Each structure stands twice: as C-alpha cells, then as structure tokens.
Amino acid sequence: MAEGNYAIEGMTCASCAQTVEKAISKVTGIEEASVNLATEKLHVRYDETQVDEQLLAKTVADAGYSLIGNQQQATFQIEGMTCASCAQTVEKAVNKLAGVQTATVNLATEKLTVRYDKQQLNTATIEEAVAKAGYQAFGEKTAEPQSAKKDPIQKLWQRFWLSAIFTVPLFYLAMGEMIGLPLPSFLNPMTQPVAFVSTQLILVLPVMIFGDAFFSNGFKALFKGHPNMDSLVALGTSAAFLYSLYGTVMVYLGETHFAMHLYYESAAVILTLITLGKYLESVSKGKTSEAIKKLLDLAPKTARILKNDSEMEVPVGQVVAGDIVIVRPGEKIPVDGQLIVGHSAVDESMITGESLPVEKQPGDSVVGASINKTGTFRYQATKVGKDTTLAQIIQLVEDAQGSKAPIARLADKVSGVFVPIVIGLALLAGLAWFFFGQESWIFALTITISVLVIACPCALGLATPTAIMVGTGKGAENGVLIKSGDALETTRNITTIVFDKTGTITEGKPVVTDLLPYGEHTKETVLQLAASAEDGSEHPLGEAIVAAAKQQKLTFSSVSHFQAVPGHGITGRLDGKDVLLGNKKLMDQKQIDVSSVIASAEGLAKQGKTPMYVAMDGALIGLIAVADTVKKSSAQAIERLHQMGIKVAMITGDNSRTAQAIADQVGIDEVISDVLPEDKAAKVAELQQTGQKVAMVGDGINDAPALAKADVGIAIGSGTDVAIESADIVLMRSDLMDVPTAVELSRATIKNIKENLFWAFAYNVLGIPVAMGLLHLFGGPLLNPMIAGAAMSFSSVSVLLNALRLKRFTPVSKRVVKNQS
DSSP states (O other), rough: EEEEEEEEEEEOHHHHHHHHHHHTSTTTTTEEEEEEEETTTEEEEEEEETTTTTHHHHHHHHHHHHESSSSSEEEEEEEEEOHHHHHHHHHHHHHTTTTTTEEEEETTTTEEEEEETTTTTOEEEHHHHHTTTTTEEEEEEEEEETOOOHHHHHHHHHHHHHHEEEHHHHHHHHHHGGGGOOOOOOGGGTTTTHHHHHHHHHHHHHHHTTTHHHHHHHHHHHHHHHHHHHHHHHHHHHHHHHHHHHHHHHHHHTTTGGSSSOHHHHHHHHHHHHHHHHHHHHHHHHHHHHHHHHHHHSSOOOOEEEEETTTEEEEGOOOOOOOOOOEOTBBBBOOEEEEEOOOEEOHHEEEEEEESSSSTTTTOEOOTEEEEEOEEEEEEEEOOOSSSSHHHHHHHHHHHHTTTTTHHHHHHHHHHHHHHHHHHHHHHHHHHHHHHHHHHHHHHHHHHHHHHHOTTTHHHHHHHHHHHHHHHHHHHHTEEEEOOOHHHHHHHOOOOEEEEEEIEEEEEEEEEEEEEOOTTOOOHHHHHHHHHTTTTTSHHHHHHHHHHHHHHOOOOEEEEEEETTTTTTEEEEEEEEEEEEEOOOHHHHTOOOOOOHHHHHHHHHHHTTTEEEETTEEEEEEEEEEEEEEETTHHHHHHHHHTTTTTEEESSSSOHHHHHHHHHHHHHHEEOSSSOOHHHHHHHHHHTTOOOEEEEOOOOOGGHHHHHHHHEEEEEEOHHHHHHHHHHHHHSSSTTTTTHHHHHHHHHHHHHHHHHHHHHHHHHHHHHHHHHHHHHHHTOOOOOOHHHHHHHHHHHHHHHHHHHHGGGGHHHHHHHHHOOO
C-alpha cells in the first residue's frame, strides 16, 4: 500500500471536503481517504497496482476541484510578445506538453505561470517549447503550490474593502429613510423613484462583480450535483438581486410602489460581510498552522563547509552526507551530524523543548537548526535534506495536522448532507409561508433567502481540524510529537501507562552509586584499584567503574595476569599485588572473608543496586555498588499521572527484587518483572483484556511490539528508530514529564473540539428555525437576510478563535518551574 498527501484547490466549505472524500473513497483500490479543510489537503492510502496519481487527479477534477500532487509551479518572463494572440500561442505550446496541468500567460506582466508534474517535465523542456513557438522564456522561479498564502488573503481583503465602498452608500440609501436619516431630494423614492432604484442598481453591480467567485464556484458546484457554501450564497443573493431587478423594471414601467420593495442592499451586504468573514477565516486558519511556519523558519539557509582545506559557503540544500561543516558561536547548525573537532554548548530548545544548552564534545551528535552558543567546532554531516531531525519533525506535524480524529466523523456525516437539506428547507419554508402563512411572495422570498444565507457548514468542517492543527503544533513546541488525530483523541482516555524500566524510568546507563572502603583504605584507593582492573572491560558494570575513576581523574595502574571469571568477576595483578573484583561467589571461591559487610551488601541489593566486593592480597578492602539510576523527572512525572487519575505500571526483564526497588523509589503502582523482550506485547494485551486503555512508554527495539500493541505507543526520542517508528507519540527529550504533558494536551484539544462542535451544531440548530420564521409564527421578529449573512460569516470565525485559545496551553512541568521561580 502507498500513502500520500495532496493539496486540493477549489474547496470553500466542509461540504466540498466531504465531496472530494466521497469521490476518492469510491475509487477501486483506495483503502483510506480523508480531507482536512483547514490545511486543504487530501490524505490517501491506496493500492499502487490499481491507483496512480493521474487517476486521483481525474477523480478530484470530476468532482469539481483540483488535485496538486507531484506538482511544481514555475514562473517565466517571456520576451517577444506584442498582443493577446502571442499570449495564446505561448499558452497553447506549453499546454501541449505531457505533464503540464495549467499554463497561463499574463500579457500585462509578460509572465508565464506553469503548474506541472516534476516527474514528467522540467523547466528546460518548457523553455524549449516556448522557443519553438518563437519566443524566449527565462528567469525561472519555482515555488511549491499553496506556499504563498498571503496573496489570496490580500485579495480577499481587497475584495472586501472595494465591496464596502459601494455597499455603505447603498445601505444608507435603502435603509436611511426608515430610521429617519435624510436623503437628497433627487433620490427621494416618493418623488424620484426611477433615480432611487437606478442608483441602487448602479451601486450593487460592482459588488456583484467583486463577488463573482461566489457565483462561479457556487453554481458550478450546484450544477455538478455537489452544492457547497458558495452555492447557498449564490442562490440567496441571486434571488435577492433578480427579484430587485424585476422590481426596478416595474418601476421603469410605472409601478412605483416597487421602489420600496427592493433587496439590492441585502445582496450587497451579504456578499460584503461574507467576504469579510472569509478574510478573517483565512487569517485565523493561517494562525492555526503557525507551528509549521515556525519549524520551517528554524532551518538555516546556508552552510559553511570545508572543501580542499578551504572554507566555502553553500546553500544548505547542497550539503551532502560526509561533508565537514564548520559552525561558529551564535550560528545555527545547518544539518544533523557528529562533532569531530572542538567543543561547545548547543541550544537545542527549538527541537527538544529543553531550555538548558547541551555540552557537546567530539563524538557527540548535533541536530540541524539548533544554535551553537559558545565555541567553534567542526562536524561531519550525517543526515541531510528530508532525513534531518527537523525535516522529520515537520513531516510528522504535517501528517498529524492532516489527519482526522474519530470525533470528526459525526461532523463529516452531517456536513456531507447539510447543504442539500438546507436548500430543501429554504424552499419548503418559502412555499409554506406563501401558501399557508397568508403572506406575500416577497415575504416568502425573504424567508428563503435568510435560510440559504444563514446555513453554513464551514463551522462544522473547521471545528476538528483547526483544533488538531493548534494542538499538535503546541505539542511540537513542547517536544511532544503526536503523529495522528487518532493518537491525539485516544490519549485522553488512557487509564494505565506502562513504562519500560531501562532507559525510560532509569537512565539506561549504570553508574557508581556507593563506595564503602574498609580498614585503612580510602575511597580513592578502592576506586583506583577497581578501575585499573576493569580498564578496557566491555562489561557495563566495569565501564561504570572506569567512568567514575576518570571523572575523578585518577591514575590507572597497568594490569597483568588479567582473568575474567564468568558469572563471578575478574582477577588480576597490579603493582605486584593480587586484586579481586566481583560477587560473593568469587570471594567464597578465593576464601576471602566478607562476613563483616554482608549486611551492607544486602542493603544495597534491596535498593536495586549491584554490590561488588574488592579484595587485595587476600583481604577485603572495600565494597562498590553500581546501579542504573532513576531519571530525575521519573518520580515527578508518575506523581503527576496519579493526580490525573492514571494507574502506572513498570515492565522489565529484571528480577522482582531489583524491579521493586526501582518501583518504590518512583511510586509505581504495579510491577511486571522477569519479562522476556518478546513477551512485553503479551503483557500489554493482558492489561487491555481487563478493560484498561493502555499506553506504553519505551525506547528500545524490544519495546517496538509493545508500543504497537498498546492503545497509544509513546517512544522516547533518544531511543531507536524502530521504537519511534512503532509509536503514536514521540517525546523529543528523555524527560518523562512530557508523558503527562501529552495526556494534558490530548484532553485540552479534545475538550476544545467538543466546544467547537457544540457551538457549530447549536448555531445551526438555533439559527435555521429562526430564519425559517419560527419566532415570527408566534408574533416574534423575522430574521433579516443581512443579519443572517453576518451571523453565517462569524460562526466560522468564532470556531477558529476558540481553537486558537489552545495556543495558551502550558504543560504542568513549565507551570511548576514558573511557580517555583
């Protein structure tokens, strides 16, 4: 199965998104298809043997929209054109090329804009085709489709204020006299009806022209059998305009009473307010995707690399794996790599959320887009382009923002049939008032227009995706990458979280925790002897002892007659003295008396530590304890999860005594010990069978099956690629406080979605009956079409503004730090 994300052009409301989704879902070979109205993207899983991009594009086009797949957009300056015929010639020549979706020439700017399939075509071929037609193309400029969002927003603003210039005087002219405002005598409807209606017609025509997109999109969708929000606006305003035009003609024919029954101002005000609503909606939608923009802005544009012993600055896109990159203080690190010369402190907060700079030395990895704070260093590029950590984070966030949460399905079902139902209700209400309400057909028309205009499925369609966009973006800011809407919704229902022990609750790296010398020996002497004996050892316990000695800068002695005794320890000769390091079995075998320290050793073992005896020349000289220490954040994170009503379990291959010792330190509720790696998934399944919603937190390859089996898999970002791939949520830091952050964020986001859906449903449930004249039936007011238009516009805006409240989300860990400071 293949998977892909494609931009969709031409959608204006949730009904459009539903239309595209249904059309794609009907294609043979499609396993899953979902459209996100907020990002205007289609996410699809399909069988490559049955479906290709051309079929997808054709299906979307048949539904009345455009699919932008492997499309690139390029702009060329054209030389040699003198008239419209020249422009047509260039357009035809380029449109004939295989892989060209659209080619348009603007004669005024002398520019050709081409959208083409970059797998079938390149810019050189386009330039060639233009040359064969007798002209020259140059100055190619490429851009990804949908990348320039500001231009459409600016056009909407321009449409609004141009419409408002004509709508304000029209509204004054039509409504002013009713509220006691003066009109010039030459426009008095009683004495100059022809001038009155003609002026209104002249003022409304520009507004209708500025709003032509509503009519072209709306009627096109209507005639294709897929009416959308624009269809409702087009029908409502067209009805108002055509009736008013009829009234104008009647005034010209002498029926002057029609002058007081025109709806030009309604059509103009509706178009102007809805344009304003679309503008505000576009601005708000832009704010919901700020997380992606911030991530994209992190990437540096150039890199300084070492070529033939000389430095040269190149675009970051030209850096390849293996290049030696030079970074100076204050500069952003261009791509991922491994430090080879120098040392520094690096600010990785924009990637991991970790506020403190991380010390880097040769051998350490560095992450692209992080900031070098202090020293100059060189590193070898290991991951470039789409393989960098930043690129993968952006992809994860984009995928999540393009996904749907299960809670969205109800809204999708409703919005899919909403517009046809509204058109039916509008006609039904109008006819009912005309035939049974003993009202004029003008009154019935007013009712019909109000119902058509007030009904907007956009609020329903935007309720879920906007909240998911803000929620996942906020997660990314805090180092919590949520891969899908499913994961985001499921996380809030988690009742039990299972933590892997090693590398998750603990650091995953043994360290010396206790050093107890005996007799006249000092701690330094015992550690120096033990480390000298273990120097070069590959055993984790030995490495811990060596690391502790190096940290204290102790001098190592050379070892002779070294011998490893499997399951017991090691023996060797240092400076002419026989040294033993190991467990009680080794001491008993060598007849070393350890009776005086047995109690201490057992006490250390009960704490989950591994005690090792050190002996020299047949006598005990000390006791060293090594343990995999608990992370600083583990206890705090588990306490927070308990406060949230979540049960915490720990799973490990360690024996029950060691596991329980760790569990006691951090407050674990249930210990699952002596578990083989391959059995972890089975243990998760057992918990699920008891009715628990289980999240699994792990970092290793052996955690991958359990991560996949759990209702929500949470991988530590410092873990293996396999674990990260199997997980639903990735924590960029090793800080376990990010686990409650993920749950908090899930709960906040789903709460926000529910609020959005409530207001979207409530708006339509209350608004449509009022527009149908329900209140008027009982002597109440009638909803004016202009007020209906304003209400419709701002329903979507209110949903978007509510989603933007999520931007104020602050994880409990940061709130705690803030309160302490």
